Amino acid sequence: MSRSEAPFTPPPPEQRRALVVMKDVSKVFSNGTAALTGMSLTVNGGEFVSLLGPSGCGKSTALRIIAGLGDTTTGTIDWPSSRINSKGLPEGDVSFVFQEPTLMPWATVFGNVYLPLKLRGISKAAATADILAALDRVGLKDFTGAYPRELSGGMKMRVSIARALVTKPKLLLMDEPFAALDEITRQKLNDDVLKLWKETGITVIFVTHSVFESAYLSSRIVVMKARPGRVHADFPLQTSLDRDAFYRTSEDYRQACETVSKTLIEAMDGEHH
Numbered sequence: 001m002s003r004s005e006a007p008f009t010p011p012p013p014e015q016r017r018a019l020v021v022m023k024d025v026s027k028v029f030s031n032g033t034a035a036l037t038g039m040s041l042t043v044n045g046g047e048f049v050s051l052l053g054p055s056g057c058g059k060s061t062a063l064r065i066i067a068g069l070g071d072t073t074t075g076t077i078d079w080p081s082s083r084i085n086s087k088g089l090p091e092g093d094v095s096f097v098f099q100e101p102t103l104m105p106w107a108t109v110f111g112n113v114y115l116p117l118k119l120r121g122i123s124k125a126a127a128t129a130d131i132l133a134a135l136d137r138v139g140l141k142d143f144t145g146a147y148p149r150e151l152s153g154g155m156k157m158r159v160s161i162a163r164a165l166v167t168k169p170k171l172l173l174m175d176e177p178f179a180a181l182d183e184i185t186r187q188k189l190n191d192d193v194l195k196l197w198k199e200t201g202i203t204v205i206f207v208t209h210s211v212f213e214s215a216y217l218s219s220r221i222v223v224m225k226a227r228p229g230r231v232h233a234d235f236p237l238q239t240s241l242d243r244d245a246f247y248r249t250s251e252d253y254r255q256a257c258e259t260v261s262k263t264l265i266e267a268m269d270g271e272h273h
């Protein structure tokens with residue numbers, strides 16, 4: 001990537017309308033586990049927010065609740081800038097990418113990306129342009145006819161991202177999407193996701209265990225604390241540099257990693273390792 005590109009900057013104010021507002025959310029599972037308590041978080045349009053924290057601090061639970069994949073015990077989730085359906089969910093505005101690509105092995109790359117549109121009753125002919133555009137975005141337009149077994153782990157994850165993008169969501173929720181990939185593939189996918197974020201203006205909430213990954217990707221970091229899960233720290237991460245291979249070896253990045261790392265250690269203070 002050339003150094004002449006615009007530096008990494010947070011989205012302009014007009015994009016920064018609240019997209020999702022989690023207010024005082026608690027979650028107690030039926031076995032009595034208090035996964036979240038009093039969690040409040042407002043994510044604005046155009047942000048790239050990483051949720052970071054020790055194992056079991058409720059990152060996935062928070063993401064699933066935002067996605068409507070689980071109820072809150074108390075508290076509310078509001079979508080101030082979305083149209084809400086009868087289930088209280090923002091119709092079509094949210095997509096989820098899991099750690100496992102969860103592709104259908106019997107369907108081609110094209111068929112896998114078609115699925116969310118098929119479920120909405122859209123014909124293949126009407127969906128084709130959007131499917132190809134989503135595959136192009138993740139660099140897979142030459143693999144439409146391939147089957148998942150023919151793809152590498154990174155490519156499978158790209159298909160999973162294309163499937164999430166094909167519905168043109170405002171918000172992309174990613175739960176440790178690259179944790180199972182090797183380091184080089186992971187860095188490549190980090191760059192691809194950043195490019196996607198910059199080019200489309202999509203809002204991302206990204207769950208990760210990695211200080212380095214969160215410091216590389218995010219415009220804002222939310223560090224959570226465990227037992228019960230809650231927000232420990234919430235801060236923006238700005239830099240004068242574009243985030244690319246040069247950024248990875250820059251002083252700005254080193255400082256960002258140090259800040260995130262110190263905050264994470266604070267959040268884990270008192271835990272037994």
Ligand SMILES: Nc1ncnc2c1ncn2[C@@H]1O[C@H](COP(=O)(O)OP(=O)(O)OP(=O)(O)O)[C@@H](O)[C@H]1O
Pocket residue numbers: 029030031033034035053054055056057058059060061062209229
């Ligand atoms: N369906 C469930 N039933 C009971 N307890 C659950 C359930 N799902 C999660 N938990 C518990 O809730 C707490 C938060 O879990 P969660 O998976 O949200 O944490 P996490 O921060 O994403 O963890 P990790 O980083 O290890 O993935 C944990 O103690 C977990 O064991």
